[in-house]
Amino acid sequence: DQQVKQNSPSLSVQEGRISILNCDYTNSMFDYFLWYKKYPAEGPTFLISISSIKDKNEDGRFTVFLNKSAKHLSLHIVPSQPGDSAVYFCAASPLFQGAQKLVFGQGTRLTINP
Amino acid sequence: IAGITQAPTSQILAAGRRMTLRCTQDMRHNAMYWYRQDLGLGLRLIHYSNTAGTTGKGEVPDGYSVSRANTDDFPLTLASAVPSQTSVYFCASSYQGSDTQYFGPGTRLTVL
Numbered sequence: 001d002q003q004v005k006q007n008s009p010s011l012s013v014q015e016g017r018i019s020i021l022n023c024d025y026t027n028s029m030f031d032y033f034l035w036y037k038k039y040p041a042e043g044p045t046f047l048i049s050i051s052s053i054k055d056k057n058e059d060g061r062f063t064v065f066l067n068k069s070a071k072h073l074s075l076h077i078v079p080s081q082p083g084d085s086a087v088y089f090c091a092a093s094p095l096f097q098g099a100q101k102l103v104f105g106q107g108t109r110l111t112i113n114p
Numbered sequence: 115i116a117g118i119t120q121a122p123t124s125q126i127l128a129a130g131r132r133m134t135l136r137c138t139q140d141m142r143h144n145a146m147y148w149y150r151q152d153l154g155l156g157l158r159l160i161h162y163s164n165t166a167g168t169t170g171k172g173e174v175p176d177g178y179s180v181s182r183a184n185t186d187d188f189p190l191t192l193a194s195a196v197p198s199q200t201s202v203y204f205c206a207s208s209y210q211g212s213d214t215q216y217f218g219p220g221t222r223l224t225v226l
Contacts, residue, residue: 004156032213043118043204043217044157089156098164098210099145101172104156 003027004092006105014113019077021108023090026071030092032100033066035075038087038107047088048075080112116140118218120205126224127195135190135221137205144210146188147172148180150201151220157204163188164210195225 005024013019021035031052036044050057050064050073057064063076077084090105121136139146144165149157149172159172163182177199179191188207192199202222206215 006156034213036217041219043206043219045217046214049213091157093213096211099147099162099170100208100213100215101159101162102147102157102215103173104149104158106154106156 001026002106003030004090004103004105006088006090006108008108009106010109010111012111012113013080015082016079019075019080019084019110019112021075021077021088021090021110023073023075023105024071025073025092027092027094027103028071029094030103031095032093033064033073034091034093034102035062035064036089036091036104038089044089077110082112082114085110085112118205118207118216120203120218120221122221123219124222124224126226127192129196129225130194133192133195133223135192135203135205135223137188137190137218138186139188139205139207139216139218140186141207141216142185143207143216144185145208145212146182147206147208147215148178148188148190149204149206150174150199151204152201160190160203195223197225199223200225 034049035047038044091102148160161180205218208215
């Protein structure tokens with residue numbers, strides 16, 4: 001059973017507009033939530049994270065929102081740029097001290113149109 | 115600084131053969147990980163290692179083994195490959211306690 005779900009396989013947004021990527025999770029033991037970005041033929045790269053004690057974290061054009069009661073998080077990209085076209089993975093983990101055992105969603109392919 | 119390197123880049127393998135995927139990092143990270151990426155399933159953790167000398171099972175460990183003889187290297191071995199192990203394999207590393215993992219470029223493995 002998929003513990004982290006990204007229900008939109010793809011999303012198309014016009015350049016300059018806001019991109020909103022969504023993610024749902026089922027495991028209430030998850031304490032950390034992350035977004036990774038992946039270009040073709042490359043490994044994923046870390047984008048932004050949030051811990052369960054917060055409901056918002058912002059880094060430049062990227063903001064992650066966490067709604068613990070709904071077990072839902074979202075990534076907002078404003079303004080969207082052509083270089084943002086990539087596959088975005090949501091990931092989650094429980095509290096950890098050593099290795100962080102991430103559980104990933106299926107990914108959403110974001111396309112930014114000029 | 116190379117970061118994480120993986121070898122080979124891609125491989126076609128006959129079922130039943132043994133294969134070792136190599137992973138080396140030069141960031142002196144304590145923790146290392148192996149994931150497989152399959153369409154529609156995202157990335158799934160196969161095995162991980164907190165520090166040199168220790169390993170643990172992830173979400174999908176069956177059919178795979180790992181070793182961690184030193185800090186830098188974390189090879190993944192398929193003892194007898196099966197077609198369902200056709201996938202893209204990513205190695206990653208992080209400082210212990212850090213929520214940021216750094217990924218290698220991946221190995222595309224096809225088992226026929």
